[in-house]
Structures are given as structure tokens and as C-alpha cells.
Amino acid sequence: MIYLLCMILFCIGLYCIIIKRNLIKIIIGMSIIDYSLFLFLVLIGYRMEGRAPIYSQTQQVKNLVDPIPQALVLTAIVIGLAVLALMISIAIRLYEKYGTFDINEIRKLRG
């Protein structure tokens, strides 16, 4: 089951976020989760012996792969990038305030 490999990647990211106490590691975990989701979406659209969904002038193309997941992933990549950028900027700002990336030391708020 190739989907399961994807899920393992997802779980690595989740594990990283739950266990690690470092802001950058958490960001890395987030991006790994994102990657696994992109991969999953593209996998569900793949067709055996498929071709890229682009028509060409010279030859007749058949058996194109599903274009919708690809469009979705393109959108999701942009959103992932946006969230990542915002996260990094907040992490940098937090570093400036506390002088560390360790969330045990940052934890000022309870709850």
C-alpha cells in the first residue's frame, strides 16, 4: 500500500510537532506534514502508465493523469508557503524576545 508510506511520513511530522520542544523543529514538522499531504493528493490522481495532463501538438495523447489533484496541490503549496513564512517570522520575533527557540523556556502562558 503506497498510501501507507505517505501516512508514515504524515506521522513523522506529527510526532515531531508533539515531541520536540524547539520552534524550528516544530516548523519543520509542519512542513513535513504538508509534504506528505501533497504527496497523498498527487498519488490519488495517478493513473498507471499515465501521461502528464498537457496536450501536445504533434502526438495524440491518451491516458492522462487526473488534473484536479494537481491543481489542488498547487493551491495547497502556496498556502503552505504562506503559513510557513508567517511562522518563521513569528519564530524570529520570539527569538528576539526570549533569546531561545526552546518552548520550555518560552512558556509564559498557562493553559
Place this chain on the structure above:
Amino acid sequence: MSSMLPLFVAFPLGSAFLIALCKNKKFADFWANLCTLVLFIMSLQTIGILKTHGTMVYKMGNWAPPIGISLVLDGLTVLLLVTVNLIAFASCLFSVGYMEKYTAKSKYYALFLLMLTGMNGLVLTGDMFNLFVFLELAGVASYALVAFGTEAEELEASFKYMVLSSIGAAFVLLGIGMLYSYTSTLNMADIARILSYRGLSVTTLFIGVLFMVGFGIKAAIVPFHPWLPDAHPSAPAPISAMLSGVLIKALGIYAILRVFFCVLGFGLNPAFLEILRILGVLSMMIGVVLAIGQWDIKRLLAYHSISQVGYVILGIGLGTPLGILGGLFHLFNHSVFKSLLFLNSGGLDYAVGTRNLKQMGGLKEKMPVTEKTCLTASLSISGIPPFNGFWSKLIIILACIQARHPGYAFWAVIGSILTLSSFMKVQRYAFYGAPKKVMKKIKELPPCMQLAMIFLAIICLFGGALLLPMFKNNFLQPAVQVLLNGDKYAEIVMACLK
């Protein structure tokens, strides 16, 4: 008529870009308020449209669904649209004065409008992936707004919120991916149609769990709540009002209702309703118990949000027409009075410069308008008769008894009493008692902030009137019908296309 629907998204979006383009503060003040006012009026118009035309579908780019994206206007959407735009208008009016304390006011308005766009779009959309994109738009704007003050606590709260909420979004995306693979379409009505003849399977159950976790994080239902008491107090007060008043409802509760009742067709499944009820009671009790011990006024309010969301979920979880009516009515009421309370707390913060209740006192003479409106909202949230909170809680409790769940009714009453006690504390410490020395210079708030608060207080006072048949049949009942007929969603939408 139906060409009005995309304007709910396009108008605030365009305004946000425009405000970002010309960075004039006065212009931003004016334009943002104009924009929210127009949106509010437009949302009121949709009630009339719904009455005359029934459910309406708008085809984006003239591609018939499932090829293109469609917008769907039905009862539930109208309810949420009115709520969102009402609160947005009040908060926006309030921020004219309040945001003077911060720098970069025009950017604030741009982000505010983008968040509003996200919520409006999410409520209107009829497409699964589009829902995710709007979820992220509202989410990203709210992360930035929570961190707006750039103090250490705010940044930290924002980071926590962001991480949890992104995990939620990741679960939602995974669910959408699986749903797409399972049904090979993204349109909600189409998915509902295909799922209804496929029946229940492990896959749909798993997708359901994924959505429950994802949207549950956004709605701050109890096992997923830890971000809320940090994030909501850290944001500027109008944003707290937006977050607590409508964001958790539009992103969380609305999405749960739409996806589970209309798309996945779990709506009248007794096991699912039982889960909702248990989650509701848990949120209700844990939220209110944690709230009592708080001294920070905004933190206290944030815990109450968790508790009041519990009421909404409990009411809907009953699955009877009366219960759903109570839940949805409470959703509207909670938006109004919780926003009002957050605006009050913002007003106190603005005037006194602290959020700690122990350092306040004797503000009754100094700030009469804030005192009166805060009293209204407090009585309303704790369910004292003439105010709107009483009616919706009464309906929920009656529905509990009617549906033979007296235990839940008991918990709801207990929760209400605890709420009352904690708001007595707020009133006692903030407005009565001996005035502190520091309080001498305090003045009443600027007029536009007062106006926003009075506006919401009036709605609080007369909110109970929405139960009169004249309003109820046009405003609340269609929304209840949507949930009750959740399994017919596909047929209704498809019928509109012809």
C-alpha cells in the same frame, strides 16, 4: 439577484487590497467602516431573498457544478452571514477608537477585511476544497491579528494557535483528499449524492473522524481547546470579539454542521448525535469551571466562549427540531453578547490600562455607558429573563427534557448558574466597590466605541423578539430546516440548478 453572492467575497477582498494600496489612516477608517456597513445591509437583504426565491445556487464562471465551483445560499448560510457581518460591523466601528493605541492601523483594517472575506466565503461556498482555502484565509489573517501587538505573550499565543490550527487544517485537507478519491468530485451536493447511495463504510467513518478533529480544533471543543484561552485574550479587543464571536462559529461549528449534516449525511445518526452531546456537555462544564478562577477579564471571557460553544453543540446534538432551534439561536445570541463583552473588556483596557480585575474598581461613575452595556451582556450570558441569552438557554433546556435527556438539562442549568456567579465577580470588581487611586483620570470612551457597544446592547435586549413567529419563520426556521433535511441537501441543490 443571485449575482449579489460573489460580492460578499469580492467587496471586502477588493477593499482590503485598496486599503493596503493607499496607506492613509483616515481613508482606511472610513472605507473599512463603509465596507462592513454595506456588507451588513447586504446580509440583511439575503433574508428577504431567501424568503422569495428559496435556496439559491450561483455558478462561478458559469460552469455548472460539479465542473466549477458553486456558491449556495440557504437558511443556515443566511443565519451565519447575518451574524458574521453584524459582529464585523460593530467591531469595525469599535476599532476606529481602540486601534489608535497601535501602529499600522491601515494594515490592521486590511487584515480585518481579509478575515471577514474568509468567513463570508466559507459560509457561502458549496465546494469542499474551496471551504479549505477559505478556512486557511481566515486562519492566516487571524494568526497575524493575534500577534498584532508584537508583545512576547501575543507572539507566543499566536504561535501556539498557529501550530494547532495548522494541524487541524492538515487533517481537513487529508479528509478532503480521501473524500475526493472516494467520490471523485469536490462539489458538496455531488459528494452527498454519491455517498448517500454508497452507504456507511470504514472509509467514511475515518473521514468523519478527520473532519471532527480538524474542525474541532477550529471550534475549540474541549479536547482541542488549549489554544483558545491564550489566543483570544492576546488579540486586540475588536479582534477578540471577532474571534470569539464569529470565527470559532463560522470556521468550527458551521463547518461541522455543514459537513456532517449535509455532506456526509451523519446528521440523524444517533451515535453521532450522542458524541456531539457528550462533547457539548464536556466543553460546557470544563470551560465554565476554568473560567471561575480567572482574574484576567479577557481570559475569563475566553473560557466562557468554550463553555457557551458547548451549549450550542449540546442543543444541536439533541437532534430534535426544538433542540436545533435552541442551538442555532444560542449561536446567534452568543455572538452578540460575547462580542459585546469583549468590546467592554477592550474599553476597560483602553481606559484603565490593565486587564486584571483586582486592579479595577469603582468605574461605575466614570464609565456609565460601559457599565450599562456590560451589565446587559453579563445578564444575557448568564440567562436572566428579559435578555436574549435566557430564551435560547430556555429552549435548549426544554428541548433536553423533551428529548428525554434530563441529565443534560441538569448540567446546562448548573453551567448557567456558574456563569452567573463568575459574571457577578466581573461586575463587582470592575464597576462597584471603592474606586482606586489610579482611577481618577479615567474618562468615558470615545463616541464611536460607545456607539458600537450600545448597538450590540440593544440587540441583546431585544434579541428575544427573534422568537416571535414573524422573525422566526424567516430567519431561524429555514436554518433549522436545512439541518433537519440534511440528507436531502443534494436534491435541493440539484433542483436549483435546473
Place this chain on the structure above:
Amino acid sequence: MTLIVKEITRLTVGLIFLFGVYIMLHGHITPGGGFTGGVIIALSFIHLVLAYGGEYSNNKMNRAIASPLESFGALLFILLALMGLGYGGVFFLNFISKGTPFTLPSAGIIPLCNIAICLKVGTGLFLIFILLTMFSPGRNK
């Protein structure tokens, strides 16, 4: 940075930029599109910043220009959508004639959308990068 890096950057930046424009304009025929093109264009500027330091690139494309340009790109996109509304009564109507496939001016509004997105993404990402680089904690307070 050393002289070698600077020289090579000077040679390659133009090519990277042109490649970005190519990808953007051919988005509807070949792989790529406005978003990818925008990122590549942003990268070409980032390349400059990395090689020459902030001061040099500030002359080329500074924040004062980039920020309005971004809003402009966004407005252009929404304007295209609204033009569909005005023209045929439908939001996002593809109202220009489709043209013949496989040629550059084809596919109605798609290339125009690509250009708008490209403007937006390119300037937006460049802005993010500049802000992150320029931000130095020492200047606070």
C-alpha cells in the same frame, strides 16, 4: 561576497528573470504558470540581494515600489474577475475569445490571470524575504 560570486550573479540574474517571464507567459501551454514564474522572478531578485547585500538591490527594487505593486497585482486579478461580472453577468467568466490552442495569445483570460498572479507572488515573496533579512533585533527600542 567575493568577486566571483558577484560576477556570476550578474551574468545569471538576467537569465533567471527571463526564464521566470517565459514560464509565466507560457503557463497555459506548457508546465508552469503565474505562481511558478512569480517565485522564479522573486528568486532572481533574492539572488541579487544575497550576492550584493541589501543596499544594492534596494536601488533596483525597493520596498516602496514592491508593496504597491503587490496590491496592484491583486487588484488586477479581482478586476479581471469583476470584468467577467460586468461583461457576461458572471463572476470569473472567461470572456475573451479562446483563440487557437498552442499559440501564445490563446485561452482567454488565463494568461492575463497568470500575469496578475505573477506580479503579486513575485513582489510578495520578495517583500517577505527583504523583511526577514532586514529585520535585526538590535534596532529595537
Place this chain on the structure above:
Amino acid sequence: MVFMLLAAIVAVEIKDMLSSVIAVGTVGMGLSVTFLMLKAPDLAITQLVVEILCLILLIRATIKKEIIFPKKHVDYLRLFTALLFILVFLIFSYQAFKGLPPFGNPFMNVAGKYLSNGVKQTGATNIVAAVLLDYRAYDTLIEASVLFTAVMGVTVVLRLVGRIKNEES
């Protein structure tokens, strides 16, 4: 794919921040190559380019920061619950995946219509672009706005002075 998994584990477990970031870079590159093998050239290009940008940003965040590692105290309870949760999640997802159509044979209800009518209806030969900018242009508009929001957010977060302090207080 296996390569990606290994790189991901390295990225999570490695101690040095910079190496960890670079390991994430390899995951991204692996993803890009996988996209190419899965016949998604648009995504491959985009992923490659975005990956470079992410790396630059991440390196910017980590470089020149003296990272002090706290004393290693592993919270076994936390670790155990996390692993248990992940295991349960994997088992259930395996069960759920059985219900999906097998790999390589998607249903293609709607997608089939896109593929057969796409060129005629939109004039774009790249069907992904046609889907992105014509059939689902509304999504793309919002996606661009998300990026715009993020830019606004970054400018807001990186402001030097957040509040105007009152002179009186």
C-alpha cells in the same frame, strides 16, 4: 519515497539545526522528483522553486543563532501516548484506505470531463492551468489572497514598535 522517509527521520532527529534544515531540503527535493515521476511537471517545478525559497527562509531563521540545548529530559509518558496515538491512527488509516479505489485507477468522474472538453472550452492546452485558472479560478483568487495575507502578516509581525505608549502611564 523511501529516500524521503529516511531524510524526514534524519530531519526530525538530528541535533544540529542547520543539518536538520538541509535534511528537510532533501525531503522537498525528493518530493519534487516524485512529482515528476507521477507525471505532474507543474508541481515538480513549483515544488522545486518553493523549496529553494523555504530553505533560504529557514536558513535565515536559524543561522547565526547560538542554539543552547536544554538538558535532555525525555518525557516517557508523553512519548508513549504520542506513539500510541500514531499507531492507532496508522491502523485506522490502513483500514480506511482499503475502501478507496486502488492506486493507479482513480474514478475520474469530473476529471474526465475536464480532460475531454478542457481544450475546447478554455483554449488552454495545459489542463492543470485550465483547471486552476478557469474552472476553479475562484480558488486561485483566494489562494493569492492567502499569500497576500501572509505578506501583510509578516510586515505586521516584524514591526519594530507595536503599540503607541501613553505618555501618562
